[in-house]
Amino acid sequence: MKDYKLYLIDLDGTVYRGDETIASGVNFVHRLQQEGKDYLFLTNNTTRTLEMVVEKLAKHGVVTDTKHVYTPSMATATYILNKHPHDKKIGVYIIGEIGLKSEFLNEHCEFQLNEENPEYVVVGMDTDLTYHKVRVATRAIRNGATFIGTNADLNLPLGDELIPGNGSQCEFIAAATGQKPLYIGKPEPIIVDMALKLTGHTSDETLIVGDNYNTDIRAGFNSDVDQLLTLTGVTTKEDIAGKRKPTILVNSLDEYKI
Structure with a gap:
């Protein structure tokens, strides 16, 4: 072996x-x-912060720390920062939950929420997805924003059910914009x-x-x-x-x- x-x-x-x-x-x-x-x-999974992942693992008997967890939220932020090493503020519009938003807005001061003319639209799993969010994302992408999906999972297992995943959300926006996302996860x-x-x-x-x-x-x-x-x-x-x-x-x- x-x-x-x-x-x-x-x-x-x-x-x-x-x-x-x-x-x-x-x-x-x-x-x-x-x-x-x-x-x-x-x-x-981009819905949890690193601390939330560590806490969930502890409940299942695994003791670890945040240095041993890596998510598409982290990889997406790093990917964008590598494209803009000297920019002070990078405008982003984010569809997603606390894990994704926390990574961009709490961990990296280089990012700034922007609904009007963001440089990037970042889409992660969002169980509170609304038509308004899709509309804002669609407008921004049509106006030139780079479209990034944290992962392409079309479905997610939940008990005995397969529920729509982030890939399904991204397909919705891709159909509306005619633009395929760059996937990170x-x-x-x-x-x-x-x-x-x-x-x-x-x-x-x-x-x-x-x-x-x-x-x-x-x-x-x-x-x-x-x-x-x-x-x-x-x-x-x-x-x-x-x-x-x-x-x-x-x-x-x-x-x-x-």
Whole structure:
């Protein structure tokens, strides 16, 4: 078994499933911690702040800190800042919840909310999406604002239900504007590349771990990072029949030897 130096770990479907703890996922993190392995929770969820993610993990038996969490909110802010290294204020219009807004407005003073003529429209999951928000976003994009989606998830699991995800919201706006968004989160390589830079590790010494073939595993394919697919979440063996196989496939993370 390859000796990986960094593990990029998905959350929902891997460590927990909604409010339900996935024991094999929690045990896997505990084993990484005991072995002193470097890890980063790489989630597509932008609705929670880093502190909220850490608090939720604690409820499932995982004790960690904000330095071990990386979200599309963080990656999106960094992506834009890298495009404007010397600008004092960057106008943004944000559709999203506290996790996304907090990252842009509390963590980075370079950003300024602007509904009239923003340079960027950033769209994250928003369970309070309104027609007014879509209208403002549409007008700004038609007037030249860059359209960024934090992730392209069309659906999200909620109990036994699949609910509309951020990708569905972005499709709404894309249809209204004729502009496709630039996506940052998994399966795009942008968020993985930024996570690697943050940790100082290379792609060939990293393993991405998750339950979703279309996001987690494809993120590995797209960024040349090895992949571990656990069948404790949304993807089944039948789902990947005839498709490119992940580096490692397990029924649960208890089967993986660190």
